[in-house]
Amino acid sequence: MVQAAWRWADSQGTIIPGTKIGDRFAQLGTGSAIGFPVATLFGEHQIHIGENTMIGRHCTLAVGYSADDHHERPGLVIGDRCVIGARCSFTTHESIVIGDDVWFGQDILVSDSGHGYQDPTLPIGVQLAPHEPVRIGSGSWIGHGAVILPGTTIGRNVVVAAGSVVRGNIEDHAVVGGVPARVMRQYKPGAGWVSVKDPQDVRPEHRQRWDIPAAPGSKKRVAAADVADDPADLP
Numbered sequence: 001m002v003q004a005a006w007r008w009a010d011s012q013g014t015i016i017p018g019t020k021i022g023d024r025f026a027q028l029g030t031g032s033a034i035g036f037p038v039a040t041l042f043g044e045h046q047i048h049i050g051e052n053t054m055i056g057r058h059c060t061l062a063v064g065y066s067a068d069d070h071h072e073r074p075g076l077v078i079g080d081r082c083v084i085g086a087r088c089s090f091t092t093h094e095s096i097v098i099g100d101d102v103w104f105g106q107d108i109l110v111s112d113s114g115h116g117y118q119d120p121t122l123p124i125g126v127q128l129a130p131h132e133p134v135r136i137g138s139g140s141w142i143g144h145g146a147v148i149l150p151g152t153t154i155g156r157n158v159v160v161a162a163g164s165v166v167r168g169n170i171e172d173h174a175v176v177g178g179v180p181a182r183v184m185r186q187y188k189p190g191a192g193w194v195s196v197k198d199p200q201d202v203r204p205e206h207r208q209r210w211d212i213p214a215a216p217g218s219k220k221r222v223a224a225a226d227v228a229d230d231p232a233d234l235p
């Protein structure tokens with residue numbers, strides 16, 4: 001009975017377009033869904049989610065400092081066909097933009113702000129740090145447990161290794177990993193994915209066919225793709 005009740009709650013609790021909560025989002029595209037239960041959800045009117053994007057259970061999608069934030073900006077933008085694993089957390093105070101076809105493992109934090117510590121007399125928790133927008137380019141893959149720090153720009157088709165802590169600018173077509181994350185491989189047209197440590201260590205390029213699923217009647221108002229070009233448009 002508990003299992004049946006949970007399945008019922010699960011089916012009723014999934015956030016999809018056309019539901020009461022789904023309609024609170026600035027945009028929740030056709031075919032997209034947010035798993036039940038969500039961990040924390042506020043600022044829906046500043047959250048734009050594209051089409052056919054799947055967000056797992058226990059995720060946090062938060063824009064602003066509280067549910068009383070009445071800004072109208074697109075604070076959190078997630079593109080089309082993204083897959084976001086369970087317990088990921090997007091805490092947005094200004095702007096986080098994720099391109100199309102970005103896949104996230106589980107337990108990943110993406111944040112565009114932290115706390116200041118310059119006043120030694122005040123609790124750090126009450127000191128605010130500047131907002132620094134985050135961008136993650138189309139076609140990237142973020143490994144399990146990664147942390148994407150404020151001010152980070154990740155290019156397109158970037159691999160972020162499991163457990164990495166990423167800050168700064170990561171160029172397109174790179175594999176980064178570690179704490180702090182460093183570039184481990186970089187794609188070089190004509191050569192392949194070349195190891196930074198040992199240039200003789202090259203992972204050869206291997207092209208595969210993938211037809212982007214046709215999006216049913218698009219109602220998009222904000223496109224995440226402005227952060228990165230079409231991932232199919234490889235050199």
Ligand SMILES: CC(C)(COP(=O)(O)OP(=O)(O)OC[C@H]1O[C@@H](n2cnc3c(N)ncnc32)[C@H](O)[C@@H]1OP(=O)(O)O)[C@@H](O)C(=O)NCCC(=O)NCCS
Nearest residue numbers: 104105106143144159160161162163175177178184185197
């Ligand atoms: C990064 C990854 C994709 C491997 O990429 P790769 O190009 O095949 O890397 P290699 O195996 O050739 O290793 C290259 C170097 O990176 C290191 N490395 C690999 N994964 C690492 C990680 N998560 N953190 C730190 N370093 C890592 C390797 O030890 C190696 O270092 P070395 O040259 O000093 O020996 C893989 O290790 C990984 O982290 N995958 C994510 C898995 C995951 O999160 N799955 C769940 C979500 S779907």
